[in-house]
Amino acid sequence: MKTQVTFTSKLWYVTILMMVAFAFNPMYGQSTAQKQKKIKGVVSNVHGPLEGVNIILKGANEGTVTNEKGEYTFPVALKTGDILLFSYLGYRSVEFKIKDDTSFIKTVLSDEVIEFMGDLNTDQRYKSKRKN
Template identity: 40%
Template sequence: MKKIAFLQNSTSNKVLLLMGFIFLATILCNPLQAQNKSITVKGIVNSEIGPLDGVSIYLKNSKTGTVSKADGSFTFPSQLKAGDVLIFSYLGYDKQSVVITETSSYLDIFMKEAPIDVLSAVNTNKRYKSKRSKKN
């Protein structure tokens, strides 16, 4: 009788141990757990002429941002998560959006010049006429 109770107790312990291991593995391998990882993002912003000073770098749909230094380097002031989007903008250059991944701790951004559009033409048919009164 004691042997049967001991065997049943041993099997129940094994089942509980196995269930505990499966529960622990489920929690540790949860993909949502990986998304909570904070990432510090650093990098450099370049163009055809070299590093760009003063490029605006901000997190999409927030008020958090920074600007690049004279050598083009930057460090984003807050921790980011995988899936966040950084926007890079600079006058005369096209805006760029970068989606942060788990391996995005260092970014090397290359900005392309934006085409310049002329919105109107100079009117050369009229002669210039001064509005000042002539003094003798």
């Protein structure tokens, strides 16, 4: 008994073959790998590198801290458009948006000036309100 192959079954075979060819094409795997990248960098001020600067991915719970040389490697692969937030006590926070060609970020933090308004009251000595 001879099996007859119809046009519809041939079309199904060709469709399945094309889906397999596209599914295992290495070009698609490379395009997603290029969008996500590991970011490294250095954070400093005008005097030199800063240790303990917080680097956080904006809108997520991922982050890292700089070492004694001011260097860091972000623990998660980032994609284009992600925003890193650099913060350190006494310095202005800096936001950096990841671009297509970003792999190393050199950040210089500037001092944040804090002014206190008002005068000290030196007319009286301070008395403790505590009673023993």
